[in-house]
Amino acid sequence: MAPSAVESVSNLPLKVASKKTSSSDLLDLDLQDAELDGRVLKTFRCLIADLCQQFNGGHPGGAMGMAAIGVALWKYAMKYSPENPSFFNRDRFVLSNGHTCLFQYTFLHLVGYEYMTFDQLKSYHSSRTDSFCPGHPEIEHAGIEVTTGPLGQGIANAVGLAMATKHLGATYNKPNFPLVDNTTWCMIGDACLQEGVALEAISLAGHWKLNNLVVIYDNNQVTCDGSVDMCNNENVNDKMRACGWNVIDVENGSHDIETIVRALITAKTSQDMPTLINVRTVIGIGSKSAGDAKAHGAAFGAEDVANIKRSSGMDETKHFQVSEEVYEYFRAAKSRGRESEAEWHELVSGYRTKYPDLADEFALRMKGEFTENWEEIIPSKESFPTSPTPSRKSSGLVCNPLAEKIKNFMVGTADLTPSVNMVWNGKVDFQNPDLKTTCGINGDYSGRYIHWGIREHAMASISNGLAAFNKGTILPVTSTFFMFYIYAAPGIRMGALQNLQQIHIATHDSIGTGEDGPTHQPIALANLYRAMPNILYIRPADSEETAGAYIAALKAKNTPSIISLSRQNLEQYPSYSSRDGVQRGAYVFIERQNADVTLIGVGAEMVFAVDTARLLESKFGLKARVVSFPCQRLFDQQPIEYKREVLQYRSTAPRVAIEAYAVNGWERYADAGWSMNTFGHSLPGKDAYKYFGFDAEVIAPRVSEFIENVRQEGVENLRGEFRDLNNVSH
Amino acid sequence: MAPSAVESVSNLPLKVASKKTSSSDLLDLDLQDAELDGRVLKTFRCLIADLCQQFNGGHPGGAMGMAAIGVALWKYAMKYSPENPSFFNRDRFVLSNGHTCLFQYTFLHLVGYEYMTFDQLKSYHSSRTDSFCPGHPEIEHAGIEVTTGPLGQGIANAVGLAMATKHLGATYNKPNFPLVDNTTWCMIGDACLQEGVALEAISLAGHWKLNNLVVIYDNNQVTCDGSVDMCNNENVNDKMRACGWNVIDVENGSHDIETIVRALITAKTSQDMPTLINVRTVIGIGSKSAGDAKAHGAAFGAEDVANIKRSSGMDETKHFQVSEEVYEYFRAAKSRGRESEAEWHELVSGYRTKYPDLADEFALRMKGEFTENWEEIIPSKESFPTSPTPSRKSSGLVCNPLAEKIKNFMVGTADLTPSVNMVWNGKVDFQNPDLKTTCGINGDYSGRYIHWGIREHAMASISNGLAAFNKGTILPVTSTFFMFYIYAAPGIRMGALQNLQQIHIATHDSIGTGEDGPTHQPIALANLYRAMPNILYIRPADSEETAGAYIAALKAKNTPSIISLSRQNLEQYPSYSSRDGVQRGAYVFIERQNADVTLIGVGAEMVFAVDTARLLESKFGLKARVVSFPCQRLFDQQPIEYKREVLQYRSTAPRVAIEAYAVNGWERYADAGWSMNTFGHSLPGKDAYKYFGFDAEVIAPRVSEFIENVRQEGVENLRGEFRDLNNVSH
Known part of the structure; x- marks a missing residue:
C-alpha cells in the first residue's frame, strides 16, 4: 500500500485547546524525557508478553505494536475519569480490533481504574470465573464502552457513539453550555478495513460528517495469513478520502508519541469530517516474530519473552515488572478526570438555572428513562381499524405517536421509508445541517429519523453504538424487510449479547410478501432469532397484538426485540386478540x-x-x-x-x-x-x-x-x- | 456526487477485436439509424410500463432507465447463444439490481431465447405457477446465471464468475487455444454500491486484477427513500480507483448507445484491472415520475402509461406493442451465437488433438464431475489417529488429499490459514501472477487456494459465483470460525436457494472454542442452518465421522454443506463411530x-x-x-x-x-x-x-x-x- 503524503502536524502548538469544551480539555503536552517514554513503552510491551506467556495463549503482537498509541491516548488525548468510568461526557474509546484487549486492560490498570488490579490483569486467559479480562473486551466492565471481537463491529459501534454525541449535543447544547461534546476514538486493525460492515459504517460517517469521530488505524500490514498485501492492495487513504474522511499519516507509530499526540489533537479538532489516522506500527515489536503473522495470536515462548526483556533492558528473570516510575508517568490521569467531571457538573448546574425544563428532560434521558405514562400513548384497541390491515401499517399506528412524543426514539430505515410506515408527523432527518439533497429532504443533527441507505448490517451495528452511549438515553428503532435482517444478524446478535434495548421493525415477513419471490421470503430466519439468547422475536397477528408487541419490546430494557410484520392485509380479531396476551x-x-x-x-x-x-x-x-x-x-x-x-x-x-x-x-x-x-x-x-x-x-x-x-x-x-x-x- | 473526467472512448475504431479469442468476438458496430435506435428504446420502455401496469405492480423505473445499456449489451457487446444458453464459453451476465428483472427478461425475449415467449413475459407478477418471470431473476431459467435480488449479492457473484474464467483459463488455455476467455458483465444500481458484501467483493476484484469483469453502474441517483445523496455522498469513481479499478464515465446513458458500446468494448479489452462503467441514467424515463423514487417500485397508473406511449409516438390505446422492426433489430443475435459456438467447438476439437489428456480432464470438468473413485482418496478409519484430535485437524486429514487430487476443489479461508488446517502439499494460491507480496507467498490464476481476507460475506457470495459458472466444474470450499458464518449467512442462503454445491468448513464451534469468549462462541447459529432449506449442517464427533461428513457433502451435488468442527481435542471413538452412519x-x-x-x-x-x-x-x-x-x-x-x-x-x-x-x-x-x-x-x-x-x-x-x-x-x-x-x- 502506497502511503500518500504525510499531512503536517509538526507545527501545531504544544498546548492545544479543544475547540469544543472546557479548560479541562486543554491538553498539557509536556515533552517527556524521551528515555522515560521509551522505558514506559518497553515496560508495557514486556508486560503484554508476560501476560500471554503465563497461560501460553492470547494475542500479544497487536497490543505491543500499539503501545505508543495507547500512551498518546490515555496520557494525553482522551477525556475520561478513572474514578468514575461512567462520567457522562467522557470520551468513548472503542477497540475494534478487540483481540488486542490486553492493550486496553493494561492501560486501564496503569491509569488507575480501581477494579483493574494487577491480579485481574493476570487473570487474562486463566480459568478464573471472576476474571474481568475476557479474551475480548466486554461492555459489562468499567471503561469498556462496547463488546468487540467480531471484526468490523467496533468501528460501526464507534460511528453510533459519535452520532449519539452529535444528536444529544444538537438537542441539548446551548451557547456556552456544551453539555455533550465528547470525542469518540476507535482503534482498528487491517482486518476491520476489510469487513463489509466497517465499509458501510465508514461511508455513513463520511456522509454525516461526524467530525467528532477519530479512527486510529494500527497499520501493521499483518493478519493471520501473512502480509496484508496477500488479500488487500487498495490505497486505503485515497479510499477514505473518497468516502469523505480526513486522513493523517504517522510514519513511526512504534515510538513517536509526540507525533501521534499531534495527530490525535488535529483529528479531535477537525471541523468538517471524521478522521482516519493511519499509523505505521510493527506487530510484536521487540520479539523475534516482529512484523510477522506469528506475533498475532500466540504467546512468544519463554525464550523469546526473555529475549524481549533483555533487549528492552529489563530483568529477563522477572515477570510482570512495572516500576513505580511507570505508574507515576500516568499519575495525573485521575486528577485530570476529577477536574473534567467537576467542570462538567458546574456546567450542568448553570444549565439547570438557565434552561430548567431542558435540564429536567436531559436528566431523565441520562437516567435512560422514557417520558412517564408512555403506555398511554399507544392507541387503544377500539381505535384500530377493524377492516383487514397490514401489520406493517398497524406498526406505524403504534410506533409513530411514540416516536413523536418520546425523544429517546431514534427511528431509521434501510431505504424502505415507503414500505415500513415509520414516518411520524413532523419527523426531522438526522443529517449534517449543511447537506442539501437533490430531492429537497434535508435535516440536522437533532433529527431522529435516520436514512441508513441500503446498509442493513451497519444499521444494526451502528445502532448498538447509539444504544451503548448511555443505556436507555437513545432507543434505536431500525427497519427493513424481515429477510434482510439476515444481513444485520451479526449486529443484532452483538446487541443481544450486550443487553442493549433496541427495536427492529421487520416487515414483509413470510411467503405472504408475495411477488418478490423466494429471495425475499424468509423461511428459516425466525429460527435464528427464536433460538438466540436475550432477544424477543414477536410476530403479532393483528393491530392489537402489534400494540402488545411494542409494549413487550419497550418493557424489555435489557433486550433487543424484533417485531415481525406483514406486507399484506391481515384480518383483525378485536374479539380475540389481546395486547396483554402478547406479554x-x-x-x-x-x-x-x-x-x-x-x-x-x-x-x-x-x-x-x-x-x-x-x-x-x-x-x-x-x-x-x-x-x-x-x-x-x-x-x-x-x-x-x-x-x-x-x-x-x-x-x-x-x-x-x-x-x-x-x-x-x-x-x-x-x-x-x-x-x-x-x-x-x-x-x-x-x-x-x-x-x-x-x-x-x-x-x-x-x-x-x-x-x-x-x-x-x-x-x-x-x-x-x-x-x-x-x-x-x- | 461529482463525476470525474469522462475517459475518452470516442476515438476507438468501430470494429474492435477482442484481445482474447476468436473472430466471433469481432464486434460489428454498424452505426444504426439513430431514429431506429430511438424507436427500439421507446418500444422497450413502453413494454416495461405495460408489463408492470397489467397487475399494478413490479419495478418499472430501473429497467426503463437501463434500456440503452441493454441494447449495447445484447446487440453489440455480449457473447451468447440464444439457441444454446449454456454454451460453455459464453459471456456471463449478472443483474445485481435484480428487481429490474424485466430488463433482462425482455432482452432475452427480443434476442430469441425460445422459452421466453411473449406469453411468458406477460406472466410477470401474475398468479401463474408456470411463470418463468419471477419477481427477481432465478438461476433455474435459461439465460439467468445466478439468482439475484438481495442487494450486493449479484456483484459478488460476478466476481466469482470472473474468477472462474481466470482460473479455468490459466488451467486449460494454451497458446492459440483460449478455451475459456469469456467476459463477465454485471449491472448494479446505487444500492449495490452501499452494501458491505459488494464493497468486500469490489476490493477483492481489484486485488486480483480481474480484467475480465465489467461492472455497469446504472447511476440514476435514486433509491426508495429519495435521492441517493440523502445517504451517500462519496466519490464513487475515486473510491473504485482506490480499490484498483478502471473507471469509465458515460454521461448520456439514456440514449447514447454508441458511447455505451465503446465503453463496454474498452472495458472488455482492459489489460490490467476490472472496470466500472459509470452510466448516468434517468429512472422511469418518459414517465411523469422520471428521476423520482416513485418510479422505482410501483406501476405508473394507466394514465401515465398512456402518456408515456403518447410521448413515445406509440399508440396509447394498445398494449404490449413490439413491431417486427424491433425483432429484426436483434435478429443477428442467434446467428452470431451459432458462429461463436461453432468456432469454439472447432477450437476444442483442435485442442483435443494437441492436448488429449488435458482435453479429457476439461471434458470431465465441463460435465461437473470429480475424478472417479474420489471416495478412495479419503483416509480409512484405521489411518486416523486414535489419541484425542481436534476435528478441525481431522478435517485437514480428509480434505487436503482430496483438494490435492481433485482439481474441482477451490479451497479458501477468511484469513484463518493457521487455524483451519486446509493447506495441502503443493497448494498454489489464486493470485494475480504479477503480485509480489511482502511475506513472499505468491501465486497465479491457476492457484486453487484463496486468501479471502477478513471478508466472510464476500467469501460465501463470491463462492456462489464460482459454483454457478458451470455446475460442478468448481467446488468452492470456504473456511472460517463457525461463529463468523453469521456474517456469511446471506450468501450461504443464496447458495442453498440456487442448489449450488459447496462446502463450508466451520471450525471452533460451540463454547469449547474457549478463551475468545462469548463473541466467538456460537449458541444459536446452528438453528439457522438446521432450519434452512437445502443445506446440510453436519457436526461430526471424531475423525471417522469427519470423513463421513465430507462424503455426505461431496455426494450432495445440489446442496451446500457446513461441516462444523472443534478447535479442541476430541476423543476418538473408532469402535463406535461410522462414516456410513453419518450418511x-x-x-x-x-x-x-x-x-x-x-x-x-x-x-x-x-x-x-x-x-x-x-x-x-x-x-x-x-x-x-x-x-x-x-x-x-x-x-x-x-x-x-x-x-x-x-x-x-x-x-x-x-x-x-x-x-x-x-x-x-x-x-x-x-x-x-x-x-x-x-x-x-x-x-x-x-x-x-x-x-x-x-x-x-x-x-x-x-x-x-x-x-x-x-x-x-x-x-x-x-x-x-x-x-x-x-x-x-x-
Missing part, C-alpha cells in the same frame, strides 16, 4: 371446552388457524381451540401452570402449529405442524400461500384425518413422532 | 438392550454423552444407549422405520439430547435437553464447558433423577413437556 408469549385466542384439537396460529398466518377452526366445526363436526403464539421466548418464561392451561399438555387432543416458516422448534409446543419445507415462490401473496397449502380448505381435512389417526394410535404415541402435515411440495 | 444423519453409537435412557451426543459434545452413559452405568446402575446425531436434515430423510429403530420412539425410556447450543429443534428427537440458555463465557474450553454444566459428573445425577421422574409420572406425560435439564446459569 405472556402465547394465550388462548378462541376457547372450546373438550376440544378435539388445539390450533396454534402465529402472526400473519393466524387467519389460517381461525379459518381452519371454523371449517373443522362446520364441515367436520370437530371442535378446535385456537392459541395465538406471537413470542416463544416470552411464553417460555411463564410458569408451568400457565403453559399447561394454554397448551393443555395433558389433554388427549393434539396440537397443530400453523406457520409459513420452517417448523423447527415448534415441536416443543405442538404435536404436528403445517409449515414450509422448501424456499418460497414468486407469486402474489395469496397465491403463494395457496401454492404451499396455506388454505383452510386444504388444512382442515388433513387435520381432521390427523385427529382420527391420533385417536386410533393413542395420543401417547405422538411423543417423539412430530408430524409434518403439510406435504405440499414443488 | 443417515443419526445412528446408534452404543447399543444397550432395555436401556433406561437414550443419550443423544452431537459433535464436540459426544464426550459428555459417552461419559455420562458410563457414569450412569457405574454409579447409578442405569443402562444408557448413545445415539450419535451429526445431521438433522439427513436423519429427517430416513424412512420412519429407521428413525424408530434409532430413537426408539415407542420405548418408555426417555431421550436426552446433549449439545452446547440452544436446544430449539431437538424437541423433535428428544424428551429433554442438556444445552445452553445464554451466551457463552470467556474461559479455557474445558473450563467453559464445566462453567455451563457440561460435565458427566453434573449431567449423570440429573439424568438419573429425570429417569426416576419419568417412571413416576409416566412417559406419556413427557409429550409436550420438553425438559431443559441444564439449569446451570450465570
Whole structure:
C-alpha cells in the first residue's frame, strides 16, 4: 500500500485547546524525557508478553505494536475519569480490533481504574470465573464502552457513539453550555478495513460528517495469513478520502508519541469530517516474530519473552515488572478526570438555572428513562381499524405517536421509508445541517429519523453504538424487510449479547410478501432469532397484538426485540386478540371446552388457524381451540401452570402449529405442524400461500384425518413422532 | 456526487477485436439509424410500463432507465447463444439490481431465447405457477446465471464468475487455444454500491486484477427513500480507483448507445484491472415520475402509461406493442451465437488433438464431475489417529488429499490459514501472477487456494459465483470460525436457494472454542442452518465421522454443506463411530438392550454423552444407549422405520439430547435437553464447558433423577413437556 503524503502536524502548538469544551480539555503536552517514554513503552510491551506467556495463549503482537498509541491516548488525548468510568461526557474509546484487549486492560490498570488490579490483569486467559479480562473486551466492565471481537463491529459501534454525541449535543447544547461534546476514538486493525460492515459504517460517517469521530488505524500490514498485501492492495487513504474522511499519516507509530499526540489533537479538532489516522506500527515489536503473522495470536515462548526483556533492558528473570516510575508517568490521569467531571457538573448546574425544563428532560434521558405514562400513548384497541390491515401499517399506528412524543426514539430505515410506515408527523432527518439533497429532504443533527441507505448490517451495528452511549438515553428503532435482517444478524446478535434495548421493525415477513419471490421470503430466519439468547422475536397477528408487541419490546430494557410484520392485509380479531396476551408469549385466542384439537396460529398466518377452526366445526363436526403464539421466548418464561392451561399438555387432543416458516422448534409446543419445507415462490401473496397449502380448505381435512389417526394410535404415541402435515411440495 | 473526467472512448475504431479469442468476438458496430435506435428504446420502455401496469405492480423505473445499456449489451457487446444458453464459453451476465428483472427478461425475449415467449413475459407478477418471470431473476431459467435480488449479492457473484474464467483459463488455455476467455458483465444500481458484501467483493476484484469483469453502474441517483445523496455522498469513481479499478464515465446513458458500446468494448479489452462503467441514467424515463423514487417500485397508473406511449409516438390505446422492426433489430443475435459456438467447438476439437489428456480432464470438468473413485482418496478409519484430535485437524486429514487430487476443489479461508488446517502439499494460491507480496507467498490464476481476507460475506457470495459458472466444474470450499458464518449467512442462503454445491468448513464451534469468549462462541447459529432449506449442517464427533461428513457433502451435488468442527481435542471413538452412519444423519453409537435412557451426543459434545452413559452405568446402575446425531436434515430423510429403530420412539425410556447450543429443534428427537440458555463465557474450553454444566459428573445425577421422574409420572406425560435439564446459569 502506497502511503500518500504525510499531512503536517509538526507545527501545531504544544498546548492545544479543544475547540469544543472546557479548560479541562486543554491538553498539557509536556515533552517527556524521551528515555522515560521509551522505558514506559518497553515496560508495557514486556508486560503484554508476560501476560500471554503465563497461560501460553492470547494475542500479544497487536497490543505491543500499539503501545505508543495507547500512551498518546490515555496520557494525553482522551477525556475520561478513572474514578468514575461512567462520567457522562467522557470520551468513548472503542477497540475494534478487540483481540488486542490486553492493550486496553493494561492501560486501564496503569491509569488507575480501581477494579483493574494487577491480579485481574493476570487473570487474562486463566480459568478464573471472576476474571474481568475476557479474551475480548466486554461492555459489562468499567471503561469498556462496547463488546468487540467480531471484526468490523467496533468501528460501526464507534460511528453510533459519535452520532449519539452529535444528536444529544444538537438537542441539548446551548451557547456556552456544551453539555455533550465528547470525542469518540476507535482503534482498528487491517482486518476491520476489510469487513463489509466497517465499509458501510465508514461511508455513513463520511456522509454525516461526524467530525467528532477519530479512527486510529494500527497499520501493521499483518493478519493471520501473512502480509496484508496477500488479500488487500487498495490505497486505503485515497479510499477514505473518497468516502469523505480526513486522513493523517504517522510514519513511526512504534515510538513517536509526540507525533501521534499531534495527530490525535488535529483529528479531535477537525471541523468538517471524521478522521482516519493511519499509523505505521510493527506487530510484536521487540520479539523475534516482529512484523510477522506469528506475533498475532500466540504467546512468544519463554525464550523469546526473555529475549524481549533483555533487549528492552529489563530483568529477563522477572515477570510482570512495572516500576513505580511507570505508574507515576500516568499519575495525573485521575486528577485530570476529577477536574473534567467537576467542570462538567458546574456546567450542568448553570444549565439547570438557565434552561430548567431542558435540564429536567436531559436528566431523565441520562437516567435512560422514557417520558412517564408512555403506555398511554399507544392507541387503544377500539381505535384500530377493524377492516383487514397490514401489520406493517398497524406498526406505524403504534410506533409513530411514540416516536413523536418520546425523544429517546431514534427511528431509521434501510431505504424502505415507503414500505415500513415509520414516518411520524413532523419527523426531522438526522443529517449534517449543511447537506442539501437533490430531492429537497434535508435535516440536522437533532433529527431522529435516520436514512441508513441500503446498509442493513451497519444499521444494526451502528445502532448498538447509539444504544451503548448511555443505556436507555437513545432507543434505536431500525427497519427493513424481515429477510434482510439476515444481513444485520451479526449486529443484532452483538446487541443481544450486550443487553442493549433496541427495536427492529421487520416487515414483509413470510411467503405472504408475495411477488418478490423466494429471495425475499424468509423461511428459516425466525429460527435464528427464536433460538438466540436475550432477544424477543414477536410476530403479532393483528393491530392489537402489534400494540402488545411494542409494549413487550419497550418493557424489555435489557433486550433487543424484533417485531415481525406483514406486507399484506391481515384480518383483525378485536374479539380475540389481546395486547396483554402478547406479554405472556402465547394465550388462548378462541376457547372450546373438550376440544378435539388445539390450533396454534402465529402472526400473519393466524387467519389460517381461525379459518381452519371454523371449517373443522362446520364441515367436520370437530371442535378446535385456537392459541395465538406471537413470542416463544416470552411464553417460555411463564410458569408451568400457565403453559399447561394454554397448551393443555395433558389433554388427549393434539396440537397443530400453523406457520409459513420452517417448523423447527415448534415441536416443543405442538404435536404436528403445517409449515414450509422448501424456499418460497414468486407469486402474489395469496397465491403463494395457496401454492404451499396455506388454505383452510386444504388444512382442515388433513387435520381432521390427523385427529382420527391420533385417536386410533393413542395420543401417547405422538411423543417423539412430530408430524409434518403439510406435504405440499414443488 | 461529482463525476470525474469522462475517459475518452470516442476515438476507438468501430470494429474492435477482442484481445482474447476468436473472430466471433469481432464486434460489428454498424452505426444504426439513430431514429431506429430511438424507436427500439421507446418500444422497450413502453413494454416495461405495460408489463408492470397489467397487475399494478413490479419495478418499472430501473429497467426503463437501463434500456440503452441493454441494447449495447445484447446487440453489440455480449457473447451468447440464444439457441444454446449454456454454451460453455459464453459471456456471463449478472443483474445485481435484480428487481429490474424485466430488463433482462425482455432482452432475452427480443434476442430469441425460445422459452421466453411473449406469453411468458406477460406472466410477470401474475398468479401463474408456470411463470418463468419471477419477481427477481432465478438461476433455474435459461439465460439467468445466478439468482439475484438481495442487494450486493449479484456483484459478488460476478466476481466469482470472473474468477472462474481466470482460473479455468490459466488451467486449460494454451497458446492459440483460449478455451475459456469469456467476459463477465454485471449491472448494479446505487444500492449495490452501499452494501458491505459488494464493497468486500469490489476490493477483492481489484486485488486480483480481474480484467475480465465489467461492472455497469446504472447511476440514476435514486433509491426508495429519495435521492441517493440523502445517504451517500462519496466519490464513487475515486473510491473504485482506490480499490484498483478502471473507471469509465458515460454521461448520456439514456440514449447514447454508441458511447455505451465503446465503453463496454474498452472495458472488455482492459489489460490490467476490472472496470466500472459509470452510466448516468434517468429512472422511469418518459414517465411523469422520471428521476423520482416513485418510479422505482410501483406501476405508473394507466394514465401515465398512456402518456408515456403518447410521448413515445406509440399508440396509447394498445398494449404490449413490439413491431417486427424491433425483432429484426436483434435478429443477428442467434446467428452470431451459432458462429461463436461453432468456432469454439472447432477450437476444442483442435485442442483435443494437441492436448488429449488435458482435453479429457476439461471434458470431465465441463460435465461437473470429480475424478472417479474420489471416495478412495479419503483416509480409512484405521489411518486416523486414535489419541484425542481436534476435528478441525481431522478435517485437514480428509480434505487436503482430496483438494490435492481433485482439481474441482477451490479451497479458501477468511484469513484463518493457521487455524483451519486446509493447506495441502503443493497448494498454489489464486493470485494475480504479477503480485509480489511482502511475506513472499505468491501465486497465479491457476492457484486453487484463496486468501479471502477478513471478508466472510464476500467469501460465501463470491463462492456462489464460482459454483454457478458451470455446475460442478468448481467446488468452492470456504473456511472460517463457525461463529463468523453469521456474517456469511446471506450468501450461504443464496447458495442453498440456487442448489449450488459447496462446502463450508466451520471450525471452533460451540463454547469449547474457549478463551475468545462469548463473541466467538456460537449458541444459536446452528438453528439457522438446521432450519434452512437445502443445506446440510453436519457436526461430526471424531475423525471417522469427519470423513463421513465430507462424503455426505461431496455426494450432495445440489446442496451446500457446513461441516462444523472443534478447535479442541476430541476423543476418538473408532469402535463406535461410522462414516456410513453419518450418511443417515443419526445412528446408534452404543447399543444397550432395555436401556433406561437414550443419550443423544452431537459433535464436540459426544464426550459428555459417552461419559455420562458410563457414569450412569457405574454409579447409578442405569443402562444408557448413545445415539450419535451429526445431521438433522439427513436423519429427517430416513424412512420412519429407521428413525424408530434409532430413537426408539415407542420405548418408555426417555431421550436426552446433549449439545452446547440452544436446544430449539431437538424437541423433535428428544424428551429433554442438556444445552445452553445464554451466551457463552470467556474461559479455557474445558473450563467453559464445566462453567455451563457440561460435565458427566453434573449431567449423570440429573439424568438419573429425570429417569426416576419419568417412571413416576409416566412417559406419556413427557409429550409436550420438553425438559431443559441444564439449569446451570450465570
